[in-house]
Amino acid sequence: MGPKLHDAVIDLYPNVKRVTGNDVHSLEVLDTNNNLITIVPDDVTNHLATMQAAANTAAQAAVAAKASVITKLTALGLTSDEIAHLIG
Secondary structure, X not given: OOOOHHHHHHHHOOOEEEEEOOOOOOOEEEEOOOOEOOOOHHHHXXXXXXXXXXXXXXXXXXXXXXXXXXXXXXXXXXXXXHHHHHHO
16 A cells, blocks of 8 residues: 555645545644644645555565576576475
């Protein structure tokens, strides 16, 4: 599961205590003193896209790493059952 809108707000505005709402244009964002924080919706949207791209890249890297491990273990003579027990 990738990052959500609230994750982008919290990451972009580090003094956030609470975020409510589901649309970037109608979020209520409060700081640690329960004061309303004014956010820039385009900044939040762009940051969420960046976070999602990073999450996708990490997921692809994990898939590639697992495939590499399987290839190397197969080359060492392990069976697919043995490999499955090792890496799931």
